[in-house]
Amino acid sequence: MIHAVRLTKKFGDLTAVDQVSLDVEDGEVFGFLGPNGAGKTTMIRMLASLISKTSGTGEVAGCEIGKESDELRLRSRIGVLPESVGLYEGSSAYENLEYFGRLQRVDPATLRSNIERLLRMMDLWEKRDLPVATFSKGMKQKVAVARTLVHDPILLFLDEPTANLDPEAAKMVRDVILELKKEKRTIFLNTHHLDEAQRVCDRVGILRTRLLTVGSVDALRSGTSGKHTTVRLERATEEIAAAVRARLGNRQVQISGDRLIVEVTDPDRENPEIVAAVIGAGGRIREISQLSPSLEDVYLKLIREGTTAS
Amino acid sequence: MRLSQAWIIARHDMGVFRRKRGILYGLIALPLGVGIGFPLLIGYIVHSGGTGRLESYLPDLVNAFSFWWVIGAAMLPTAIASYGIVGEKIERSLEPLLSTPTTDGEILLGKVLAAFIPTMLAVWAGSTLYQVIVDLETSGPLGYLLFPSWGMAVILFLLAPLACLYGIEFSVIASSRATDARSAQQYGTLVFVPLIFLYVAGEIGFVPLNTTNLLLISVVLGVLVLALFYASERLFRREEILTRWK
Numbered sequence: 001m002i003h004a005v006r007l008t009k010k011f012g013d014l015t016a017v018d019q020v021s022l023d024v025e026d027g028e029v030f031g032f033l034g035p036n037g038a039g040k041t042t043m044i045r046m047l048a049s050l051i052s053k054t055s056g057t058g059e060v061a062g063c064e065i066g067k068e069s070d071e072l073r074l075r076s077r078i079g080v081l082p083e084s085v086g087l088y089e090g091s092s093a094y095e096n097l098e099y100f101g102r103l104q105r106v107d108p109a110t111l112r113s114n115i116e117r118l119l120r121m122m123d124l125w126e127k128r129d130l131p132v133a134t135f136s137k138g139m140k141q142k143v144a145v146a147r148t149l150v151h152d153p154i155l156l157f158l159d160e161p162t163a164n165l166d167p168e169a170a171k172m173v174r175d176v177i178l179e180l181k182k183e184k185r186t187i188f189l190n191t192h193h194l195d196e197a198q199r200v201c202d203r204v205g206i207l208r209t210r211l212l213t214v215g216s217v218d219a220l221r222s223g224t225s226g227k228h229t230t231v232r233l234e235r236a237t238e239e240i241a242a243a244v245r246a247r248l249g250n251r252q253v254q255i256s257g258d259r260l261i262v263e264v265t266d267p268d269r270e271n272p273e274i275v276a277a278v279i280g281a282g283g284r285i286r287e288i289s290q291l292s293p294s295l296e297d298v299y300l301k302l303i304r305e306g307t308t309a310s
Numbered sequence: 311m312r313l314s315q316a317w318i319i320a321r322h323d324m325g326v327f328r329r330k331r332g333i334l335y336g337l338i339a340l341p342l343g344v345g346i347g348f349p350l351l352i353g354y355i356v357h358s359g360g361t362g363r364l365e366s367y368l369p370d371l372v373n374a375f376s377f378w379w380v381i382g383a384a385m386l387p388t389a390i391a392s393y394g395i396v397g398e399k400i401e402r403s404l405e406p407l408l409s410t411p412t413t414d415g416e417i418l419l420g421k422v423l424a425a426f427i428p429t430m431l432a433v434w435a436g437s438t439l440y441q442v443i444v445d446l447e448t449s450g451p452l453g454y455l456l457f458p459s460w461g462m463a464v465i466l467f468l469l470a471p472l473a474c475l476y477g478i479e480f481s482v483i484a485s486s487r488a489t490d491a492r493s494a495q496q497y498g499t500l501v502f503v504p505l506i507f508l509y510v511a512g513e514i515g516f517v518p519l520n521t522t523n524l525l526l527i528s529v530v531l532g533v534l535v536l537a538l539f540y541a542s543e544r545l546f547r548r549e550e551i552l553t554r555w556k
Contacts, residue, residue: 011553050408051549072411080409084402090329102318103410147406 319420341436
């Protein structure tokens with residue numbers, strides 16, 4: 001659905017996006033993580049052909065990025081939700097959707113049924129004729145999401161869809177995204193809510209001008225910071241730690257209170273070895289558990305290092 | 311360029327303006343004021359006896375007053391055009407609009423039509439009233455009808471539309487640099503300066519506002535409109551809007 005090769009955008013001397021290459025498959029929810037100013041919005045705008053690229057190539061929804069003759073076709077196949085909802089406040093929810101549906105050249109009968117389906121899905125059908133100005137932030141965001149769907153696009157770009165929303169409104173919008181995920185829509189989601197990315201995305205990419213890493217949340221968690229096994233003992237001693245080290249081949253083993261924290265690469269294979277070494281050294285095990293870094297740990301580590309981990 | 315796409319935008323914007331009382335009242339008040347006020351003033355001059363022979367000064371006076379329809383056509387759309395673009399900036403609705411399969415030219419044309427159509431309808435309605443009342447007031451003493459005339463035809467069907475486009479394009483340029491509709495309108499007031507100069511020049515006889523001169527002014531205004539169109543088109547490009555507009 002999205003294929004980008006070394007996409008770069010410069011504004012004068014400032015490089016906003018630097019040689020980003022990525023692929024997003026059909027039906028995938030791809031999350032783009034990064035701090036403010038990382039180039040996430042610029043990336044969406046480039047992929048949606050809203051702004052030109054400085055260099056690189058790419059194809060989105062079967063259209064070539066930056067090719068003038070493909071621009072209108074591309075924008076009729078995608079839906080873009082910008083960071084600001086950008087609704088006409090004096091117009092009703094229905095009128096807002098109708099206007100954008102017409103601009104997307106949806107035929108009137110289909111447009112009517114699409115608007116009804118979407119407003120019902122967003123639980124706003126009963127309020128369809130009220131001015132959007134009377135809506136809460138969460139409701140406005142739902143109207144904006146409905147607007148991006150009114151022409152039934154095959155690909156959605158959502159730019160910070162839960163930014164500036166209170167937790168309840170953010171949950172409302174997140175539920176809508178999960179609903180769209182169930183419908184197997186391809187979604188490109190810009191966010192800096194790691195929890196949101198973890199819950200809704202199949203894969204994530206971490207951007208800070210350059211793409212630092214890309215992969216599934218689980219792969220990033222296990223791949224970037226390594227894994228650790230924690231063994232809680234009746235009493236943790238240096239002799240037990242040395243026995244574990246000897247068994248695993250000089251692996252990092254730390255003592256923390258009554259715990260041994262052992263660096264592992266393949267827990268399924270190495271955990272039984274750890275247990276055997278501990279028992280062999282006279283240790284009495286109370287509990288054994290696996291420690292994996294959270295997505296937040298991975299994110300912060302990569303953003304701080306600013307290096308390519310993939 | 312698809313007219314149908316521009317027309318969707320124009321219709322939508324006109325619907326939005328209908329709800330804005332300030333814009334609506336402005337659109338009605340000026341044509342109504344000029345359409346009734348000036349003929350009443352002319353009637354007062356005619357019936358109070360005036361100075362000298364009516365035939366010698368009345369046609370020139372009426373010509374000068376008629377030029378207000380050109381000034382009005384430039385003045386009226388500035389509020390609409392400013393709101394049409396700055397309003398979108400304030401509501402941040404330009405980005406969603408730019409994300410639709412609509413070209414920059416179609417969006418700009420839609421905005422221009424949304425300001426042009428109601429303005430010209432208001433100007434033509436007000437000027438019809440103006441011509442009828444002026445004829446009613448002056449045909450008796452003069453013995454002939456001042457309207458319709460070639461001069462008024464040039465004003466209403468050539469100069470006023472050009473002045474309207476001039477006002478709109480000026481507002482588009484001002485709007486790209488303004489952050490609220492009021493400041494865009496304030497920049498837009500600069501649009502009147504050359505037109506007021508022409509009006510005064512006509513009043514003092516420096517540039518008589520006869521049919522020939524009106525046609526010459528139309529040519530100059532036409533060139534100005536083309537230049538402003540080029541400038542506004544360059545400013546109204548999606549990359550410019552998304553990355554450089556305030």
